[in-house]
Amino acid sequence: MRKQFKRMFTGLLFSLLTSGAALAQGGTPSAFGPGEQARYRVQYLGMTAGSAQVTVGAPMKQWGKEVWPIVSVAKSEAVAGVWPVKDKYVSYWDFGTQRVLGSDMHEDQNNKRRRVRVKLGEDGRSALVVKQKEGEAPRESTHELVEGTLDVAGATFALRNRSLEVGKEFAYPVFTGSRNFLMKAKVEARETLDTKLGKQEVYRLRVYTEFSGKLQSKRDMRAWFTADARRLPVRIEAELVLGSLVAELTEYQQGKVVAPAPAVTARNGT
Template sequence: MRKQCKGMFTGLLFSLLLSGSALAQGEARTAFGPGEQARYRVQYLGVTAGSAQVTVGAPMKQWGKEVWPIVAVAKTESVTGVWPIKDKFVSYWDFGTQRVLGSDMMEDENRRRRRVRVKLSDDGRSAHVVKQKDGETPREFTHELAEGTLDIAGATFALRNRTLEVGKEYAYPVFTGSKSFHMKAKVEAKETLSTELGKQEVYRLRVYTEFSGNLKSKRDMVAWLTADARHLPVRVEAELALGALVAELTGYEQGKAVAPAPAATAKNDT
């Protein structure tokens, strides 16, 4: 059971909690800003398996450009059948152009460490990937990308900046660091959801992905985002190959409001 569940918790955080796909362009506001912090409880098969924290960091320089680091940290609790995990994922969000420049993934799973760095080209049409396990030589790869490709975190935060409408679907290419695919998110309904932070008016979205292996979905994932200007993810449910996973919001601090620069209108809305 332990071997089967290795990486499942992190997969939920970085591939489910940070799901949804639409390019944040042409909007007159931003739903998030530096200083925002959201905390989540993650359950596996009905039992609390760990926690996650997603933070929008202060502006910094990366690859010669000013970015907002979107930092997600996941760790497991002492639960039978789950590896000890403490992973960190940083997506570098270029606020000026409303695109992702790359990411760093630091994995610490069952006391085995690995790092993955992804750097997108200036035109966004390719990615240079470096993967390294502790004590081993780095391996480097180059992947061709479709125009407008985002990583999982960038796609989610981009979606939050969109004007969500019931019945509308958003679909854009996503690159995980090893695989590219189109992710689709359809807004199914507006409803009221009870959360630890009280009752929230939310949009319910059905999210289609193409994950494989342990993260392969038996059915489409479902995510709930607040219906206010924040579009904050408050709950995500997924029925995966190895069981049901749920992430629920338990704490939140709002960040600084910043007006984005004008950009081209996003494509692929239907």
């Protein structure tokens, strides 16, 4: 059970909370920028299981291009009774072209370490994946992608720079590092939500994913985004095969406001 929860905790945190990309709408400032920092408390079966901190870093060079490193750190809590987890996920967002260039995952779970690097091709239609366990040789594989593919985090937070209105639907091709699928989201309602940062006007979204195994959902996930210009995720709920998991925003620091590049639209979105 501990091993199952460890994998579920880490996988879900990064799939839901890391902001790997945002599809900006031309002329509208990005909903987030360098310097933004958000911290979430994660509960499993009503018990505090850990936390995740998401930081939009200062512009840097990666693979010869200027990117925003989106750095997410997930930690398990000792009271959760699980193996110690401290993982870091970095997604490289090219703000100039509005696309993800790749990512690095650094896993440290129960003192066992692993690294996974994903680098997208120049045309955005392929990915080189390098996986390496500590003490072992790296393993490489190549994958074909649909043009415009994002990582899971990128597709999730692409919604932050979209105009949210009740009834709108979005779809994004996603690559997890091993498989492709289409992530879908529908804005179901606008409502008021009590949060750790006070009452917030929010949009409630239903999100469809294709996670499998212990991350498989018994029903679609639900997410609440603020109805202001930040469109900030303040709560996420998932009902998994091993139980319910809730992530709540507890701290937030706004980043730099940056004007976007020309618009990039979601696949089948509006």
